[in-house]
Amino acid sequence: MSEDLTTLAYEVRIACQRVSRRVRYDTATSSLPPHVLSVLFALRTGAKTPGELADAERVSAPSMSKTVSVLVDRGLAERSPDPDDGRRCLLEITKEGSAALAEVASERDSFMVQRLASLSKADREILRRASAILTEVVSK
């Protein structure tokens, strides 16, 4: 029985919960709350609207509006009007935001980075693909 879905479901769930539990301790020290940090990280690849961020982070529009305000108030992101649609605005990470992200990232994921470094390239590739699969699976 190589296709035991129940066993696999259990293995995946336990593995994910253990990782979550383990890294949570390391993130507790960072200055920015997790949800704020997560949005800041999402902005690293380019400007996004609050709506896009809310969808990506799976929170309500008002929640994202609040989180975005925190980023803007702290000078970590900049709000600018969308030239194509007057209803929208665009959030872009600032230099200060990138710096904060870089600083926090090294501390936050140091544990996982260390462990990943000790793996083979092949194993890291598996984790890379697995992360994409899992993210897709839970986003439905």
Place this chain on the structure above:
Amino acid sequence: MSEDLTTLAYEVRIACQRVSRRVRYDTATSSLPPHVLSVLFALRTGAKTPGELADAERVSAPSMSKTVSVLVDRGLAERSPDPDDGRRCLLEITKEGSAALAEVASERDSFMVQRLASLSKADREILRRASAILTEVVSK
């Protein structure tokens, strides 16, 4: 290359956290909030004091006191005085509590099984290997 490791570390963490969160969401819709469920799960192995539970769950004593009250109010756990120490009380899971736990566990499994069933065999194999890698990585 170290940037790749940082990004991968983040992706792995986020994926795992989202799986954990989504699984908890799914169970939360039935009846019990995650933190209540977690305490109920902790009681499955035997009676515990509020203090022990607070330490185990890493929350404050007042928070645990509130959570425990929810369990007792719903008849899922029973509060009884500690015969050896008048200050303490003991929490014990009830039949109803055990039943709720079993129900939630099956729901939680079925959620993951459903999602896994929609994947390709190759993707499932990736998740199988990734689970083993992550479990090993975190257990060190």
Place this chain on the structure above:
DNA sequence: TATTGTTATACTCTATAACTATA
């Protein structure tokens, strides 16, 4: 009319401080 984003309001979970009872 529909949509994008924000503001108003409320609920949940959390914590610190203060209180009661017992050791």
Place this chain on the structure above:
DNA sequence: TATAGTTATAGAGTATAACAATA
């Protein structure tokens, strides 16, 4: 005095509902 547990109060983070501006 110190400890176990509860109550009082407040601070985050979240959501739904209502609103303003634009498409």
